[in-house]
Amino acid sequence: xxxATSPSRMVRATGFGMTEGGxxxxxxxxxxxxxxxxxxxxxxxxxxxVLRGSGRSYGDANIARECLMLDISRMNQIYSINKQSxxxxxxAGVTIEQLWRSTLEDGFWPPIVSGTMAPTxxxxxxxxIHGKNAYVAGPIGEHVTELDVVLPNGDVRTLKxxxxxxxxxxxxxxxxxxxxxxxxxxxxxxxxxxRVLPLSVPDWAGQFKIFEDLEHDADYMVTWIDCFGRGxxxxxGVFHAAWYTQENEEFPSTLRPENQDLPxxxxxxxxxxxxxxxxxxxxxRFGMRALNAAKHHASRLLGNGKQxxxxxxxxxxxxxxVPNWRNAYLPGGFIQYQSFVPKEHAPRVFAEQVRLQQEAxxxxxxxxxxxxxxxxxxxxxxxxxxxxxxxxxxxxxxREKLWxxxxxxxxxxxxxxxxxxxxxxxxxxxxxxxxxxxxENLARYFDLKAELDPESILTSSLAKRLGLDPREFSK
Amino acid sequence: MIKEAIIVGASSGMGYEVARQLAEAGxxxxxxxxxxxxxEQLAAAFPGKILCYSHDVTHFEExxxxxxxxxxxxxxxxxxxxxxxxxxxxxxxxxxxxxxKPMVDVNISGAVAWINExxxxxxxxxxxRLVAIGSVAGERGRSQQPVYNASKAFLHTYMExxxxxxxxxxxxxxxxxxxxxxxxxxxxxxxxxMPVEVAARKIIALSGKTGEHFxxxxxxxxxxxxxxxxxxxxxxxxx
Ligand SMILES: Cc1cc2nc3c(=O)[nH]c(=O)nc-3n(C[C@H](O)[C@H](O)[C@H](O)COP(=O)(O)OP(=O)(O)OC[C@H]3O[C@@H](n4cnc5c(N)ncnc54)[C@H](O)[C@@H]3O)c2cc1C
Ligand SMILES: NC(=O)c1ccc[n+]([C@@H]2O[C@H](COP(=O)([O-])OP(=O)(O)OC[C@H]3O[C@@H](n4cnc5c(N)ncnc54)[C@H](OP(=O)(O)O)[C@@H]3O)[C@@H](O)[C@H]2O)c1
Numbered sequence: 001x002x003x004a005t006s007p008s009r010m011v012r013a014t015g016f017g018m019t020e021g022g023x024x025x026x027x028x029x030x031x032x033x034x035x036x037x038x039x040x041x042x043x044x045x046x047x048x049x050v051l052r053g054s055g056r057s058y059g060d061a062n063i064a065r066e067c068l069m070l071d072i073s074r075m076n077q078i079y080s081i082n083k084q085s086x087x088x089x090x091x092a093g094v095t096i097e098q099l100w101r102s103t104l105e106d107g108f109w110p111p112i113v114s115g116t117m118a119p120t121x122x123x124x125x126x127x128x129i130h131g132k133n134a135y136v137a138g139p140i141g142e143h144v145t146e147l148d149v150v151l152p153n154g155d156v157r158t159l160k161x162x163x164x165x166x167x168x169x170x171x172x173x174x175x176x177x178x179x180x181x182x183x184x185x186x187x188x189x190x191x192x193x194x195r196v197l198p199l200s201v202p203d204w205a206g207q208f209k210i211f212e213d214l215e216h217d218a219d220y221m222v223t224w225i226d227c228f229g230r231g232x233x234x235x236x237g238v239f240h241a242a243w244y245t246q247e248n249e250e251f252p253s254t255l256r257p258e259n260q261d262l263p264x265x266x267x268x269x270x271x272x273x274x275x276x277x278x279x280x281x282x283x284x285r286f287g288m289r290a291l292n293a294a295k296h297h298a299s300r301l302l303g304n305g306k307q308x309x310x311x312x313x314x315x316x317x318x319x320x321x322v323p324n325w326r327n328a329y330l331p332g333g334f335i336q337y338q339s340f341v342p343k344e345h346a347p348r349v350f351a352e353q354v355r356l357q358q359e360a361x362x363x364x365x366x367x368x369x370x371x372x373x374x375x376x377x378x379x380x381x382x383x384x385x386x387x388x389x390x391x392x393x394x395x396x397x398x399r400e401k402l403w404x405x406x407x408x409x410x411x412x413x414x415x416x417x418x419x420x421x422x423x424x425x426x427x428x429x430x431x432x433x434x435x436x437x438x439x440e441n442l443a444r445y446f447d448l449k450a451e452l453d454p455e456s457i458l459t460s461s462l463a464k465r466l467g468l469d470p471r472e473f474s475k
Numbered sequence: 476m477i478k479e480a481i482i483v484g485a486s487s488g489m490g491y492e493v494a495r496q497l498a499e500a501g502x503x504x505x506x507x508x509x510x511x512x513x514x515e516q517l518a519a520a521f522p523g524k525i526l527c528y529s530h531d532v533t534h535f536e537e538x539x540x541x542x543x544x545x546x547x548x549x550x551x552x553x554x555x556x557x558x559x560x561x562x563x564x565x566x567x568x569x570x571x572x573x574x575x576k577p578m579v580d581v582n583i584s585g586a587v588a589w590i591n592e593x594x595x596x597x598x599x600x601x602x603x604r605l606v607a608i609g610s611v612a613g614e615r616g617r618s619q620q621p622v623y624n625a626s627k628a629f630l631h632t633y634m635e636x637x638x639x640x641x642x643x644x645x646x647x648x649x650x651x652x653x654x655x656x657x658x659x660x661x662x663x664x665x666x667x668x669m670p671v672e673v674a675a676r677k678i679i680a681l682s683g684k685t686g687e688h689f690x691x692x693x694x695x696x697x698x699x700x701x702x703x704x705x706x707x708x709x710x711x712x713x714x
Contacts, residue, residue: 009599010599011600012600023551
């Protein structure tokens with residue numbers, strides 16, 4: 001008989017896309033000892049543990065069913081900011097938002113940020129997130145100089161990049177240990193503004209051409225793709241490049257957090273908190289086709305090719321402009337699908353992925369392409385090539401067809417030697433993951449799992465789905 | 476899709492049949508009752524789909540631990556059904572506490588002990604279907620079955636209160652009020668009865684719909700009338 005874990009501890013947790021959920025016993029430790037206690041309780045009760053940051057991974061990496069959920073978000077103390085070495089030493093539950101708010105005035109910016117400022121460093125390292133500067137700066141793990149991890153047996157290890165475990169704990173989706181402290185090297189900046197260049201792009205060829213032209217020049221690059229564009233308009237969209245800037249003043253006011261804050265209203269009028277309600281009626285094929293087309297035409301006519309200054313926060317966290325935007329996808333939720341394809345195959349694979357969507361009448365409502373480079377982490381998603389991230393609305397009716405589409409798109413990625421990203425995944429089959437991550441990496445993962453977590457305490461719904469939880473094998 | 480279910484009182488009658496139909500549709504079902512041999516027989520027909528637990532609902536102290544054990548073994552919970560119930564034959568002039576007590580213990584206390592566990596969980600997770608089998612018998616106190624009727628009336632009122640607590644979170648809280656149904660409980664009664672397969676199918680279909688449900692429109696009408704019959708007339712009827 002297992003010890004009773006009280007139902008009053010329970011919550012239902014979902015991934016950010018709200019398609020998958022699980023009931024869990026929620027624990028929010030505030031120090032390392034409490035982390036150890038939770039692992040100990042798991043051993044005693046026979047339950048497993050799922051690690052959770054801010055819950056921004058879209059699919060099922062931050063949830064599990066009937067497990068203890070170790071939510072790191074209350075371990076959010078910043079210990080020190082070293083102005084000489086540009087290093088921040090903090091607990092792993094510190095969020096990207098906390099990080100930039102606390103360091104901007106000293107002339108620092110997180111070396112890597114995601115499209116939302118909500119993630120914790122623990123979650124960011126669990127997934128090894130990338131930014132719009134991935135092709136120069138790599139994933140966030142490359143900027144960590146030291147971290148503490150609590151292993152499932154309760155041992156605490158301090159890891160530096162030269163330690164072989166370092167590149168495995170980072171990127172392995174919370175399956176090898178609990179990251180509790182991070183020392184991160186920040187980017188030094190001289191202004192809170194970027195110089196931004198928007199360019200309207202007519203087709204796929206144009207998209208790849210711009211990335212190639214600016215690859216050795218721009219500090220950030222990203223492009224939006226209208227997945228409804230077909231024929232000669234296929235691949236059309238709006239490209240943005242950005243550069244860090246310098247200001248003459250010793251302390252430019254753009255480095256003040258309050259000058260970076262996103263506005264409370266949209267167009268100076270609509271309170272942002274209600275905007276998702278207006279998006280909801282548009283959130284279907286017809287509405288999104290129109291919205292995507294409108295955005296494309298606006299980009300051709302307004303400001304095309306005109307450089308302008310924009311705050312780092314506004315440029316980086318576009319998706320935080322509209323709070324609760326994901327509610328527009330209720331009741332069924334949505335999935336994000338991001339694949340990474342070597343540069344020689346990317347134009348063909350992405351064009352084909354979009355064509356398959358159109359054929360299935362399941363066009364992504366949002367397409368975003370970025371440039372990447374390879375990295376040495378265990379579950380790396382980096383390639384010398386491009387990624388295309390797609391958002392699909394899920395309904396009870398389209399679910400099966402959508403998964404079929406995803407599997408057809410997977411096949412293209414596997415054949416092209418591409419990769420997938422666990423933070424954005426809901427549809428991979430074990431074989432897709434095995435084929436892309438490589439048998440050597442997978443074998444190393446299982447060796448480490450057997451060594452560090454022999455009882456397979458750490459798990460997630462994603463781990464079970466992809467065959468990464470050895471406890472499933474004994475069933 | 477109901478992925479995981481717990482059914483207390485699944486060794487015969489409606490509980491058994493609901494378990495069978497759910498397992499057939501792919502649900503993983505935990506079945507609970509005293510007669511383990513019956514449960515195992517059912518499990519044998521659906522390998523890997525049915526988990527058996529031998530338990531007497533009057534052993535109240537076992538319930539919190541067992542509930543934890545079962546949810547752990549199942550790996551989730553989408554539906555909880557309390558179907559245990561007893562209705563010993565009681566004579567028109569019989570006042571037997573020995574016969575009455577098991578009805579209080581199984582139909583009331585066991586129900587509360589189990590449903591409290593499921594309700595607390597669903598109150599927190601805001602997810603799931605919570606279903607209890609009441610009875611048309613709970614609509615009035617009839618002279619033939621004082622304690623059975625009262626036990627079902629208790630269950631209806633208790634479930635209404637639970638519904639008022641947690642249905643607002645999106646949990647389906649459902650009271651099923653069957654009429655005479657072909658099961659072991661009513662084997663000795665000669666009357667028109669609903670086949671148990673039909674009753675079970677309706678229970679599953681209604682399990683997501685918060686509220687109280689009769690299983691046939693005839694019952695709904697008949698018991699609306701019976702409910703509103705003035706007491707001074709009802710008292711004179713031999714029912
Ligand atoms: C709007 C939006 C935009 C996004 N843009 C980008 C982007 O541009 N680039 C990008 O790379 N990603 C992006 N993401 C994905 C997001 O950055 C990642 O999913 C990130 O991991 C979320 O962090 P989190 O704190 O929410 O972690 P969670 O999602 O809660 O968890 C992430 C993983 O880390 C594990 N984990 C949690 N805590 C720990 C711990 N203490 N130790 C070890 N492992 C742990 C979890 O088990 C899980 O596997 C975006 C997400 C959203 C919602
Ligand atoms: N049949 C009808 O006409 C009718 C009409 C209205 C309402 N109902 C109600 O429907 C429900 C199901 O009854 P049914 O008709 O299907 O009768 P049934 O075939 O007799 O089933 C009763 C179930 O309750 C279980 N049970 C009884 N005492 C128990 C105990 N102490 N511990 C654990 N389980 C116990 C039995 O399992 P074990 O004996 O193996 O423990 C059996 O699985 C009951 O609540 C009943 O009151 C029935």
